[in-house]
Amino acid sequence: MSVRLKLTLSYAGFLMLAGALLLAAVWVFLLRGRPGGSFDPNLSDFLRAFDPRNFGPRVFGAAAAAVLAFLLVFGLVGGWILAGRMLAPLTRITDATRMATNGSLSHRIRLPGRNDEFRELADAFDTMLARLETHVAEQRRFAANASHELRTPLAITQTLLDVARTDPNHDTSELLDRLHTVNTRAIDLTEALLLLSRADQRSFTREPVDLSLIAEEATETLLPLAEKRGVTIATSADITPTIGSRALLLQLATNLIHNAIVHNQPEQGTVWVSTSTHPKGVLLTVENTGEKLTQELVSTLTEPFQRGTERIRTDHAGVGLGLAIATSITHAHDGNLTLTPRSAGGLCVTVQLPAAPPHTGR
CATH class of the missing domain: 3.30.565.10 (Histidine kinase-like ATPase, C-terminal domain)
Structure with missing residues (x-):
């Protein structure tokens, strides 16, 4: 069952229980007359109308059943409407979560209304989305920059090797020095990327x-x-x-x-x-x-x-x-x-x- 249906049945059940207890209390009160079923003569004519001799169990039972049926219908309809209104913020939060799952991190809930638990949850979710969007943007820029930085020494190395292949008379010592410099830079970059990843993951002993x-x-x-x-x-x-x-x-x-x-x-x-x-x-x-x-x-x-x-x-x-x-x-x-x-x-x-x-x- 959905949460809305559970809340509806809970509201209706509580209303039915309260109605049954109220009817039971009324019936017990009516039966608490004086011995012989006579009421105190000082009581008003209104209470005399509820004399158990005129208002027996069958009549009272039928009236109580009608009242409980009305309370059941009223509780189900009213509970369904109230549960829908109370859970409406959760629907907006769920929709925003689905959009974020599909890759849309720019969407915000911006839940209006008073500052209750649902509003705090929505605001916290908006803050999380904003930070996540910023983090993803930074990671994308970092990946693009890292790809570019790593591609540069590789391209230079490829060019130097092509020169050495096409020109056998080229100065080998100069070529090796340039290759060593480019390779050292690539190694430094790789080690820096690994160090940055280690720091971001906090995988170290304090x-x-x-x-x-x-x-x-x-x-x-x-x-x-x-x-x-x-x-x-x-x-x-x-x-x-x-x-x-x-x-x-x-x-x-x-x-x-x-x-x-x-x-x-x-x-x-x-x-x-x-x-x-x-x-x-x-x-x-x-x-x-x-x-x-x-x-x-x-x-x-x-x-x-x-x-x-x-x-x-x-x-x-x-x-x-x-x-x-x-x-x-x-x-x-x-x-x-x-x-x-x-x-x-x-x-x-x-x-x-x-x-x-x-x-x-x-």
């Missing part, structure tokens, strides 16, 4: 980690690159305990510092790396000098394969996933990553992560 030590290790690793490019790294570290994957958090800090070094002034650039505690958690901040950026451009830098103009021209071009991976790692650790353009030029990246709970062991 353990206590000091974010200041993570930032220090990432800084020491990238110090030769900074010196080569004439960039100075200034550090300021407070003990910042958090919970997460040490490997992923190290990748997060490495990506941010590497990005700050590469996207900097050609000479005499500076990168500031600091960790600190905050009432809402722990902070990792990476700032750098560089060209002035607009808020519109900064808001797109965390999308996969988004590159600034400088990144394309450098020998450390990367694969366009550095900030996207950093964002995914941050979200996987229940944190927030914020990008803010500096007024003097450059970028300020702030990562806020939950602080590790205090140690309660004895």
Whole structure:
């Protein structure tokens, strides 16, 4: 049976039960006369009309049956209408679910009326559809960009091999060097995609980690690159305990510092790396000098394969996933990553992560 029919039968059954109890109470009350069946002379003529000697079981039974039949019909019709009105929001939610199942994620329920349980359910479903639509759009863009990025090194490799085949006198060492460079870029891109997928799926073990030590290790690793490019790294570290994957958090800090070094002034650039505690958690901040950026451009830098103009021209071009991976790692650790353009030029990246709970062991 449908829910509407079940509600209808429930309404009708409850109405029948209430009517039967009411009729039974009336009958018992009428039979509670004085001995001999006489009523108190002080009672009104209206109550005397219900004397059991004039209103016997057969007459009362027939009247009660008629009343119960009327209540049954009334309960079924009224219950069907009321159940239909109450379940109308569920019909709209069901229709929206079917449309979403068929691939239409742009449809919204937008249930009108008062703020009841059905309205809360519809609003929650609309919010879920909006997030799902955004997520699917991002995945489609990511798949398209990834396909394009992977196709490029493969196409270059194919071209180099064709040249080697048609021109046997071509310099083999130069060809091998170019193939090695292209192959290395393809491997880096594949590893970055795998790392991004791992962060999105949160398939890692959480353990206590000091974010200041993570930032220090990432800084020491990238110090030769900074010196080569004439960039100075200034550090300021407070003990910042958090919970997460040490490997992923190290990748997060490495990506941010590497990005700050590469996207900097050609000479005499500076990168500031600091960790600190905050009432809402722990902070990792990476700032750098560089060209002035607009808020519109900064808001797109965390999308996969988004590159600034400088990144394309450098020998450390990367694969366009550095900030996207950093964002995914941050979200996987229940944190927030914020990008803010500096007024003097450059970028300020702030990562806020939950602080590790205090140690309660004895």
